[in-house]
Amino acid sequence: MSNKIAKTLARQKEKIAEGNYYEAHQQLRVITARYLKSSDFISAADVLSNGALLLLRAGQGGSGGDLATTLVTDVYIKAQWPINAENKSRVIEIVKAFPPGEPTRKRYIQELMNWSTKPEIEGSHAERGDAELHHETGVVLANEGDAYEAERHLLLGQTPQSVSPLVNMHYNWYKEDSPHTAAIYASRSVLSYLILGNLQSATTSLATFTSQLISANSSIPTQTIESSKSSVRIFPSLPLLNFLSLLLLAVQKGDSALFKQLAKHYAAHLKDVQELWGDALAQIGEVWFGIRIPRQRGNPLFDMMGSMMFGGGQSQKPSAGASQRSSTPKPAQAKLAEKPVAMDLD
Numbered sequence: 258m259s260n261k262i263a264k265t266l267a268r269q270k271e272k273i274a275e276g277n278y279y280e281a282h283q284q285l286r287v288i289t290a291r292y293l294k295s296s297d298f299i300s301a302a303d304v305l306s307n308g309a310l311l312l313l314r315a316g317q318g319g320s321g322g323d324l325a326t327t328l329v330t331d332v333y334i335k336a337q338w339p340i341n342a343e344n345k346s347r348v349i350e351i352v353k354a355f356p357p358g359e360p361t362r363k364r365y366i367q368e369l370m371n372w373s374t375k376p377e378i379e380g381s382h383a384e385r386g387d388a389e390l391h392h393e394t395g396v397v398l399a400n401e402g403d404a405y406e407a408e409r410h411l412l413l414g415q416t417p418q419s420v421s422p423l424v425n426m427h428y429n430w431y432k433e434d435s436p437h438t439a440a441i442y443a444s445r446s447v448l449s450y451l452i453l454g455n456l457q458s459a460t461t462s463l464a465t466f467t468s469q470l471i472s473a474n475s476s477i478p479t480q481t482i483e484s485s486k487s488s489v490r491i492f493p494s495l496p497l498l499n500f501l502s503l504l505l506l507a508v509q510k511g512d513s514a515l516f517k518q519l520a521k522h523y524a525a526h527l528k529d530v531q532e533l534w535g536d537a538l539a540q541i542g543e544v545w546f547g548i549r550i551p552r553q554r555g556n557p558l559f560d561m562m563g564s565m566m567f568g569g570g571q572s573q574k575p576s577a578g579a580s581q582r583s584s585t586p587k588p589a590q591a592k593l594a595e596k597p598v599a600m601d602l603d
Contacts, residue, residue: 258303266307273315282312282320289327298336302328306347313354322361325351329368340373340380340387349393357401366394388414395419399426412449420446420458424465432473439470440497441533447501448537451508454544460505467498496526504541513546 265288272281285308292301305328312321329348338344348369355362372378373387382388391414398407399422411423423446431442443466450459467490471477480491489506491499500523507515520527520538527534542548
């Protein structure tokens with residue numbers, strides 16, 4: 258940062274400290290416009306990023322969000338700045354500075370993902386956007402309780418680091434609900450990762466969830482089914498959780514016969530969650546076992562996420578008991594003990 262810009266920011270910092278937010282915002286925009294007109298994108302970025310942080314940290318989400326969005330649209334995108342560690346670090350710091358629930362942050366995040374998906378940008382990820390940007394955004398939103406958006410970003414990022422905050426979010430909400438709903442919450446990560454083709458994260462997410470479940474409920478009955486090649490932990494009182502474990506095994510083996518056998522064995526239980534899991538399981542059948550389904554409009558991952566307990570587009574933490582709607586298993590049905598699983602795990 259040049260001395261000239263440092264002095265400019267120091268003056269605007271004084272104005273912000275005095276409560277002259279509008280004046281500071283307008284002056285920062287005028288200064289930025291001059292740099293942009295002369296294509297001095299580095300100076301423009303210094304003014305916009307630091308100015309945005311000053312305003313956001315002063316609680317001025319609208320003004321700070323305006324400067325932050327301009328940074329992405331008029332510098333990062335127009336100048337085609339590469340997606341590298343330095344450029345990402347600047348915009349991630351701004352994501353973290355927004356006041357919780359600030360409306361302008363939504364557009365800012367949209368423009369960030371837009372930048373990271375443009376094929377002409379060096380380092381872009383045209384399909385889903387940059388993984389680190391998704392992860393950092395998801396963590397911030399999860400900490401604020403913005404369930405649906407946090408989940409979407411943590412899943413789309415598909416970084417190994419995203420599994421833990423995603424599962425922790427699901428498990429914390431499960432603790433506020435009835436014990437029989439464990440599989441519903443666990444499925445949010447397991448089924449989504451499988452749709453995305455990520456078996457490793459799906460397996461890790463279920464292992465993390467069940468580990469927390471056992472740690473918090475030492476008296477919960479469990480059994481272990483072992484073969485020469487596989488070992489699966491079974492919860493006699495939670496059949497749908499067992500289905501998820503065996504589904505992962507079937508995917509690992511690439512065994513469509515085992516997949517169909519699972520669907521038959523758990524038919525009565527799956528009927529209770531057809532509205533929640535039906536489309537997702539059909540998609541998993543196609544992705545992993547080549548069982549073709551009619552082409553659907555839209556994104557099956559988002560459709561599944563939208564149909565489950567948080568609701569399509571709902572952006573707040575569900576209250577206790579929120580998953581006990583008409584589309585979830587009735588307690589009396591879900592608590593039925595599972596019949597012994599007699600399957601060839603080899």
